[in-house]
Structure formats: structure tokens, C-alpha cells
Amino acid sequence: MKNKLLLLAFSIACAVVFLNSCQSDKELEYIKYYTNGKLLYEEHCQNCHSSTGAGLSMLIPPLTDTLFLKKNRSKLPCIIKNGLNGSITVSGRVFNEQMPADDHLADIEIAEIITYITNSFGNKQGLFSTAQVSADLQKCNSR
Numbered sequence: 001m002k003n004k005l006l007l008l009a010f011s012i013a014c015a016v017v018f019l020n021s022c023q024s025d026k027e028l029e030y031i032k033y034y035t036n037g038k039l040l041y042e043e044h045c046q047n048c049h050s051s052t053g054a055g056l057s058m059l060i061p062p063l064t065d066t067l068f069l070k071k072n073r074s075k076l077p078c079i080i081k082n083g084l085n086g087s088i089t090v091s092g093r094v095f096n097e098q099m100p101a102d103d104h105l106a107d108i109e110i111a112e113i114i115t116y117i118t119n120s121f122g123n124k125q126g127l128f129s130t131a132q133v134s135a136d137l138q139k140c141n142s143r
């Protein structure tokens, strides 16, 4: 009887350790994406959107509009890969400018950049996976 109890306690302890390590794998992936994303943002986006995500007056929209980024979450890969033009409303302001395409970025780099911007500047949306980028990019032209 005592042995059974010990075995049970041991199993529970193992399960707890196992679950915790799963959790930290996910956290590690998030941290890796966010950190690489920050570097890629500085290289590819910051010149226009600025280090605080504030954009530039009426020319470059800000990345601080958490609702816009949430609503358009599945379009972000297409925006980054293919650029954007036409009229959009961000933070209550209308922009009708042109964002150039960045079509040499790999899917994982796009995922890292999106993980960074959707968890900075007041946004908090968690990890954006590479698989999600690949799936969203398949649908770019059908919207």
C-alpha cells in the first residue's frame, strides 16, 4: 500500500515536471521569435514605422493601433510580403500611401517580425507561428 502511494506521488511529480517543460519550450520559442523579430524589424521596418511604432505623421501609419492589428492578424503576412497600397484607416486616421513589398523575407522571418510587432507598442497577442504565415500567404490574392 505504501509503495503504491509512493508510486502515485512519483507519477504526479513526473507529470508536473513534464508539463512544466512543455510550457517552457513554448515560452522559449516565443522569446526566440520575439528577439529575432526585433532585429529584423530594426533592419526592415523601423526606418518607416519608427522604433516606437509611432509611424510618421500622415505618411506612415502607426503599429500602436491594437484593434487594427487584431482585426487584420491574418493579413499581416501578405502586407509584409507584398506591400500595401490604397486607403486604410489606422488609429482613426486615413492613410493612402504605399508600403513596398519585402518578398525576399522567409516565412520564419515574417513570423518573427509579426511576433515582435504584435507584442510591442501596446500589443499583446502571443506567438505568430511560421505555419500560420505559410497558410495565410496562400490566401493573399483571394481577398
Ligand code: HEC
Pocket (backbone or CB within 6 Å): 041, 044, 045, 046, 047, 048, 049, 059, 060, 061, 062, 063, 065, 068, 069, 076, 079, 080, 084, 085, 086, 087, 088, 090, 095, 096, 097, 098, 099, 100, 102, 113, 117
Ligand atoms: C518605405 C516605408 C515602409 C517600410 C520599410 C515598411 N512599411 Fe509598413 N507601411 C508603410 C506605409 C506607407 C503603410 C500604409 C500603406 C497604405 O496607405 O495603404 C504601411 C502599412 C503597414 C501596416 C498596416 C497598417 C498599420 O500601421 O498597422 C503594417 C502592419 C505594416 N506596415 C508593417 C510593416 C512591417 C512589419 C514592416 C517591415 C517588414 C514594414 N511595414 C515596412 C510604409 C512602410
